[in-house]
Amino acid sequence: MDLSVKWLKDYVDRDYDIKKLCYDLTMTGSKVEGYETEGENIKNVVVGKLLSVVPHENSDHLVVCQVDVGKGEPIQIVTGAQNVKAGDIVPVALDGSDLPGGVHIKKGKLRGVESNGMLCSLGELGLTKHDFPYAIEDGIFILQEDCKIGQDIQSAIGLNDTSIEFEITSNRPDCLSVIGLARETAATYGMKFEEPNPQYKGVDGDITEKINVVIENEKLCRRYIGGYVKNVRIGPSPRWLRERLRASGVRPINNLVDITNYVMLEYGQPMHAFDARFIKGNEIHVRNAREGESITTLDGTVRELSPEMLVIADAEKPVAVAGVMGGEYSGIMDDTVDVIFESASFDGASVRRTARKLGMRTDSSARFEKGLDPRLCEPAILRAFELVEMLDCGEVLNTKIDRFPNPPKNGEVDFTPDWINRFLGTDIPAEKMVEYLERIGFKVNNGKISVPYYRIDIESKADIAEEVARFYGYNNLEGTDLRGVANAKLTPAQVLTRKLESACTALGLYEIETFSFISPKYYDKINLPENSSLRNSVKILNPLGEDTSVMRTTVLPSMCEVLARNYNYRNPEAKLFELGSEYIPTVEGSLPEEPQRLAIGVYGGESDFYSVKGIVESIFEALNICDVDYARAEGDCGFGETAMFHPGRSAVASVDGKNIAIFGEIHPDVLENYGIGTKAYAAKINVSELLEIIPAEKTYKPLPKFPAATRDISMICDDETPVATLEKLIKTAVGPILEKLSLFDVYKGEQIAEGKKSVAFSLVMRSKDATLTDDQADAAMKRVRKALGGTGVEVR
């Protein structure tokens, strides 16, 4: 909402310091976004009179003018404009003047003839033909204003208003009007606000002979007032009115249309004017649109209507979309004779839905959708009548049609000063509260507050508390401390998140944040099979684009994207992690599950399969999870992403038979899909599932009292035999005295037969009760050799 300060002064006359006004209104709740004084970027431009206009001696298209600028001697200016003649009054940019757009004018010579400034067009002053309809666009602006030679152009053409831009919140449609903001201004400064009381004389005539109005849907139209103006004289509005519209950001059109806009800006009540000639059957029906109906709106666009939309129709067809925009066909034209004024009240939700569906939000719909009281219709139309007579542009019938099936009563709220003070934490005397409330038009009587009709937002004592606080001053509220003991702590899931974050950063991983929505194409990029259940994502009905159209069912493609991006930025290595959610659809109409996942991505440096496995192992260690089993990632391993990994270099980690992580080298095809030209590795850990696995407490194990016995063992086995199988055999064979089993060599090649490998372990054995004898250790090794031998492993 842009407010003209001149207009404000009509209602609350004060000597305003604009900056302070903006601050003070912001502090009582009408937030100012900024302000602009018209013509403030124009300097040293004055009204001049052309004394003579003669052709330029060296040019066919230039003329030389002698101009009286009110400084005694006339000055000489050369111009290329064709529309000037002696006697014209024009804007003159003097030597050293500024024009909008950073243009600076200095004296100089044009084709050898001295020119001491510039004659200005509308455009050069930042104006358009709408501001001064009598002027031409492509020529010098010949002033028809009542002004003096030498006068500053700003004051001469009324470019000295200040326009303040407000951010009006959706609960205060009353402040989308000059009067509403004037009320707030008066209340802010403790001044009395005189409610306007528009008056008109009218001419005799029975409107019911001219037109009939039927509200067919009383739920969506709570009131409809029709007025009739005969013998209108369409033309431009007077300057003061055009200036007001301009300062409010509305384009002047013609006097009748301008009046409806003026009233909307002043009262906040949208109005409409129809050309009575085009209202077929002289009937106005407020009804729902019929299937298949359409209308060409004032902006010249054909709009398809649907039955939930409310329209204003004549006997045949819609002539306006109720509360949104009028029809082109029945709009005011230069030859319009009789005009029907509409001041009506339409249901906000309905207007909002219609405007959204038609894709046109107008000044009118923006006001209706916030809710306007039907009692606003009457003062608005009376003001329109008053303006018609003031502008002398038509004859207003002294009767009007007012369809108002269910007039509402003023709202009433209990006046509870003690509660308000308890609620706010203040000690404001009740009389002071009454004073604040009366300033904004509330009436307090016998413990009841009567709410003025235009304050649709006031329903409860909390609303009253806000009104009191606003004028008491929010900044007079002293801070107090919360009382009582609060026992705050992190939940186990939050503790786990923080542990994972510190483990990952300690392992050299950088955290990333990626979008939760992805393109369905990402599933192709990570080679998900066509029938993968991971392709069943939660879909966004109205996405910004395909790239962000589904909620991811796997965190891994986002990680691959980031790896690719860093690779493209030529970052030589990357070690990344993300703690993010996946969104797994459940049943129709229910919310998806949002399990938390840890994604890891690595390329470059000394990374290989085992370094990524090492990261995964270290994370489990940080969480005190021991006994993790690793198996090749294949088949039904609990992860749908196996196809994005190298089949021979990917694994699944499990604890107690539950698969909790997948990791490995990214499949070469997937790397190619992402344009990553180096080997890269990824891992995904099911964080939500970890919560059930993590041991609750750690227990201390006494340090060993007796020495250990160490034995090494080396063997040759099939290349295909997993080391984990050998480890299991050894562990079982040795039994509880095995303290540590570590692999120290795997060898293939010379001296080892094709398809075989040599594997060597070191065993540390210890008894907790006594020193382990050599015999005991040797016996254990004998068991190991026997166990291994039984599976065809050749112990060396």
Add this chain to the structure above:
Amino acid sequence: MKQALERIEQAAKKELSEIRDSKELEALRIKFLGKKGDLSAIMKDMAKLSAEERPVIGQIANKVRTDISEAIEKRAEELKAAASELKLKEERLDVTLPGRAPKLGKLHPLDSVMREIEDIFIGMGFDIASGPEVEYDYYNFEALNLPPDHPARDTQDTFYISDKILLRTQTSPIQVRVMEKKKPPIRIVAPGRVYRSDAVDATHSPLFHQIEGLVVDKGITMTDLVGISKMFIERLYGENLKIRLRPHHFPFTEPSAEVDMECFNCGGKGCSMCKGEGYIELWGSGMVHPKVLRNCGIDPEEYSGFAFGMGLERLVMRKYGITDLRLLYENDLRFLEQF
């Protein structure tokens, strides 16, 4: 014989001064003090001496032996010190060469600031609550006093999954879920991702983070909200920055207030960070609307509360002087390494 002993001592001391290393020193020790050494050779002649002379010469001989031993020991220490000095000198390193410690990773700036804020609130007795990002319209809007077709819904362009399910546009639905489950006293903050249908540019993102707070108890006042705002700013910025409250409107609070804080960059004088205002927006806040309490099964006659919420991205951008929001979601390592 006495002279012979003195000669030996002099010779030993002279040779000692020319010794270069421990090997030569050992040879010298053997030469003078060894079993077949010079001193021993002379001592063999002791028997020839008279009984009177023997103890005198014996004493002298012992002294010569002690003196030489001490001199050798002293020389040995000198040599050790020299050798050690030489070794230290040889082992001198270029200390400006880079270290070889394992490289630490870092948290994303959004996350590290979020943790900082969470910790401040935990210290003030707030639990951390969470809720689903794909949320029912009821929790995101209706229960928060935003019925269908409420005009304030326009300010939060919403991604819909169905007519009843959406991507939450704010963290406020978490408040509702907490209030439904827990009786007051309630003191929580709710951080998380929120979604709005804004195209990506330097200041907008369809996904961003909010952190929201809620306090409900008997006798909670608007001045308590002012108190918490001041305390939070003091903990986050460590200074006594002034705050300013402006009336505003949120459908789920009444009265509602925008809380501004004095610009930490210029101390209120006006700078580019606060766009010359001297103040920057901290959070939107207000007293929980009685309708919202009632929707959650809490009697507004018995309890009252306040809520506040802020966006994380803007706070992080201001903290680090980041001017383009897109950097936060691009995850370029050259960016992430800086925090």
